[in-house]
Amino acid sequence: MSTKDILLEVAEKLPPDATLADAIYELEFRQAVEQGLAELDQGQGIPIDEVKAKIAEWAGKQSSRPSPKLGTGKPATGGRTGFDVL
Secondary structure, X not given: OOHHHHHHHHHHHXXXXXXXXXXXXXXXXXXXXXXXXXXHHOOOOOOHHHHHHHHHHHHHHHHOOOOOOOOOOOOOOOOXXXXXXX
């Protein structure tokens, strides 16, 4: 499939109110998936057992963190929000 064909296919699938950012996101996503599939075809993938072990490791690290305080009416960030930097 040519690049032009891919562009047209993506454009056809977008809703009428889609933005240029929406189109770029869809194109980047498609390219990333195609790159990943090509890497798998070349034997560059990670065995599923390794992936599961990594996820379990990450999940274990997450569970050792203190849980955010819920129901206090205040953000768990000590009164700061992500919008403070704006």
